[in-house]
Amino acid sequence: MSDQELFDRLLKEHRDRVYRFALRLTGHWDQAAELTQEAFVRAFRSLDRYDRARPFESWVYTILHNVYINGLTRYEAKFGRSLDAEKEEGTVWEPTAPAAENPDRTAEREELRGVVQEALGRLPVPFRAPLILCDMEGLSYEEIGAALMCPVNTVRTRIHRARRMFRSAMAPYLKEDKIL
Amino acid sequence: MKLDCERADPLLSAYLDGELAREEAKALAEHLTHCAECGGEVQELEKTKTLLSREWKPAMPDDLAARIRDSLAVAERSSSVRGPWKAAAGLALAAGLAVVIYMNSSPPQPVPIGVFLAEHRHALSGSPLGRRGVWSFPPVSSESAQG
Numbered sequence: 001m002s003d004q005e006l007f008d009r010l011l012k013e014h015r016d017r018v019y020r021f022a023l024r025l026t027g028h029w030d031q032a033a034e035l036t037q038e039a040f041v042r043a044f045r046s047l048d049r050y051d052r053a054r055p056f057e058s059w060v061y062t063i064l065h066n067v068y069i070n071g072l073t074r075y076e077a078k079f080g081r082s083l084d085a086e087k088e089e090g091t092v093w094e095p096t097a098p099a100a101e102n103p104d105r106t107a108e109r110e111e112l113r114g115v116v117q118e119a120l121g122r123l124p125v126p127f128r129a130p131l132i133l134c135d136m137e138g139l140s141y142e143e144i145g146a147a148l149m150c151p152v153n154t155v156r157t158r159i160h161r162a163r164r165m166f167r168s169a170m171a172p173y174l175k176e177d178k179i180l
Numbered sequence: 181m182k183l184d185c186e187r188a189d190p191l192l193s194a195y196l197d198g199e200l201a202r203e204e205a206k207a208l209a210e211h212l213t214h215c216a217e218c219g220g221e222v223q224e225l226e227k228t229k230t231l232l233s234r235e236w237k238p239a240m241p242d243d244l245a246a247r248i249r250d251s252l253a254v255a256e257r258s259s260s261v262r263g264p265w266k267a268a269a270g271l272a273l274a275a276g277l278a279v280v281i282y283m284n285s286s287p288p289q290p291v292p293i294g295v296f297l298a299e300h301r302h303a304l305s306g307s308p309l310g311r312r313g314v315w316s317f318p319p320v321s322s323e324s325a326q327g
Contacts, residue, residue, distance in 0.1 A: 007252060011245060019240035033244050040248045113236050134197065135232035141199045160193035163228045170228075 007044055014057045015040075017137055021061060024132040025068055027121040039064035054146065061147035065129055072125075112173075119169035127162035134159050181207040188218050196225055 001009075018039065022032040043050070043060050050059055120128055129148055133139040134155075139147070141155045148155070181203055183191075188211045194200050195208050212219050 007249070011248065015240040015245055016237070019244070020237060023238060033241075033247075036240065036244065037248050037251060041251050044252050116231065116235055131232070135229050136235060136237075138233070141194070141197070156194045156199065157190065159197070160190060160225075163193055163225050166232070167224065167228050170231075 003044075003047075006047075010044075010056055011040065014060060017057060018060050018064060021132060021137065022064055022068075024117070024120060024136060025065075025125070025129060027117050035064055035068055038067050042067070055143075058143060058147045061133070062149060065148055069125065115170070115173055119166055122169045123162055123165050127158050127165060130155050130158045131162035131166065135163075183207050183211040185211075185215060185218055188212075188215070189221070192218065192222050193225055196222060196229060 015036075019032065019036045022035040022039070023029070026032045026035060039060050042063050043056075050056070120132070123131065130144050133144045133147060134141070141152045141159070144155045144159075145152045150158075188208055191200060191204060191208050195205060200208065212222065
């Protein structure tokens, strides 16, 4: 199998989940695209350092997370302003996606997606990342630990705290009894 | 193993996720049978988990996948071009080092300034610039030519 064939196969298998992780992590369409691209390119350029015993996806998660953490300052300088300021221009996460993807989506559902993303965005990254991988992507604690390079006990503690933080961030909506 | 609320609380999410060891899970389940407060907390955490897990799952846009393919192809091309250039640069460096070593091993003898200028005046005398005086030198005395 040529490098190009291998790349195509791995990209096809993992593209959506890796992209979603970037999207949830950043809450920003452009930033998520840039981050996903960077992670895949770095992964493929250093395939010789990839431990084949480890799931490829976990490895890309690790790279993506590291790029995000290390480059946070650079990204903030580039995309720069507050979430609210960018939202007004429609460049940041908006619940509305291309209609073809979800034609039956209700306005209420769209609003909820935006609210959920905003609440996620209020969580510090060390709590946001494991919560996304656990609750949104269904990874086990061990897989999350491998992806985020931290011990399973840390994953356990962070997920528990992250759920509580997320619930607090969603509190105004929960009180209206709209969602849960 | 018996749990009170303080010890049970940090285990609640892991219990929900099926990530507790069998003994811990058993002890927590037992605690939950008689603790309404912890039971209520598990329910709240479960709602949160459910909300997140049922969230929309967008797919990577095709144009992004194409961009990733393109950028990887560019990276590969530039690395394959870099190979021959690296070899050429290595050869040039080796040649440069050889010249430096040679020059250091036989340092040039000092040339008296008068001889130096006289040689240049002679060399330039036949050139158009020399004839026009652009590169002309002042006359050199025989004394200074001796150094």
